[in-house]
Amino acid sequence: MTSPDHVRSDEDRIVDLSDDDEPVLPAQTRDDTDAGWGEWSGSNDDRLLADRPPHWD
Numbered sequence: 708m709t710s711p712d713h714v715r716s717d718e719d720r721i722v723d724l725s726d727d728d729e730p731v732l733p734a735q736t737r738d739d740t741d742a743g744w745g746e747w748s749g750s751n752d753d754r755l756l757a758d759r760p761p762h763w764d
Contacts, residue, residue: 737743 741747
């Protein structure tokens, strides 16, 4: 146990703010992906372009 003479406040605490190249949180979580929602992760853009109505050409 420390004596009251050695008590340090939060203002005196040394905090290392160096950048360690590790993000605190990822840019995207698994829940924010198609796999997280149980959906197929492939794109169907080719099918949608092929099924485009003739008047869109």
